[in-house]
Amino acid sequence: HIEHLSLYSLIIEEGxxxxxxxxxxxxxxxxxxxxxxxxxYADERLQxxxxxxxxxxxxxxxxxxxxxxxxxxxxxxxxxMGAGAYSxxxxxxxxDVRDPVEYIRxxxxxxxxxxxxxxxxxxxxxxETAFLALRTAQGLHLPTFEQRFAIPFTQFVGDRLxxxxxxxxxxxxxxxxxxxxxxxxxxxxxxxxxxxx
Numbered sequence: 001h002i003e004h005l006s007l008y009s010l011i012i013e014e015g016x017x018x019x020x021x022x023x024x025x026x027x028x029x030x031x032x033x034x035x036x037x038x039x040x041y042a043d044e045r046l047q048x049x050x051x052x053x054x055x056x057x058x059x060x061x062x063x064x065x066x067x068x069x070x071x072x073x074x075x076x077x078x079x080x081m082g083a084g085a086y087s088x089x090x091x092x093x094x095x096d097v098r099d100p101v102e103y104i105r106x107x108x109x110x111x112x113x114x115x116x117x118x119x120x121x122x123x124x125x126x127x128e129t130a131f132l133a134l135r136t137a138q139g140l141h142l143p144t145f146e147q148r149f150a151i152p153f154t155q156f157v158g159d160r161l162x163x164x165x166x167x168x169x170x171x172x173x174x175x176x177x178x179x180x181x182x183x184x185x186x187x188x189x190x191x192x193x194x195x196x197x
Contacts, residue, residue: 003064007042008057009035036185056135056184073136075129083113091125093118122149123196126156131191139171139178153177157194164194 012018012029021027030038043053051059055073058066071078077089083103086095094117097103106113120128126149133140145153154161164170169183169190183190 004058004060004066005046005051006058007039009039039185052137054137056179056187070136073132075125075132088120091120093120125149126151127195130156131195134177134179134190135187137178139176142175142177157196160194160196164190170194 010018010029012022018027022029043059046059047053050061052062053059054065055069058069060066079087079089080096083096083100084098087093095115096113097106097115103113126145129145129148130140130153133145140153142153145156149156161170164183165172169180169186171178171180171183179187179190
């Protein structure tokens with residue numbers, strides 16, 4: 001019995017066999033309309049089978065949501081340990097070196113094995129918190145956003161919110177915003193139009 005499913009459309013990356021095959025004409029990627037139809041079909045069948053779509057790309061039986069992934073979608077701090085691990089806390093996001101031998105060598109010489117790091121400013125943290133929350137079925141809880149960042153979400157996004165709502169891409173409750181069914185299909189477009197640069 002499968003308790004959890006993640007469904008993502010295939011993104012063809014340069015340097016992969018799929019990229020080569022696409023450019024040779026051996027395969028043809030699905031168009032956006034076909035992908036949307038497949039998504040809606042999968043969602044209907046999974047819901048009929050008792051799965052809940054708790055995040056744009058994830059379905060689970062009750063009680064089997066991925067707690068690991070929910071940490072990311074709620075934009076909470078996390079600490080990854082080991083070669084290639086990623087972490088995010090204290091206003092920073094960073095990764096460890098990927099090579100296990102180099103990772104161990106650095107630890108043995110009392111050096112931090114950090115490969116890359118990025119400082120997350122308040123505006124970036126607000127944008128990331130909003131778009132990650134909007135990916136979930138619960139959506140963005142407006143009082144929690146305001147409590148965390150000391151600014152109402154409506155003030156943060158300004159007039160852009162009205163445009164996205166009028167396009168039918170968001171549903172509003174008194175204390176919450178969530179993507180509409182159509183908004184889930186156009187999630188990235190919603191995030192680009194809604195959130196500041």
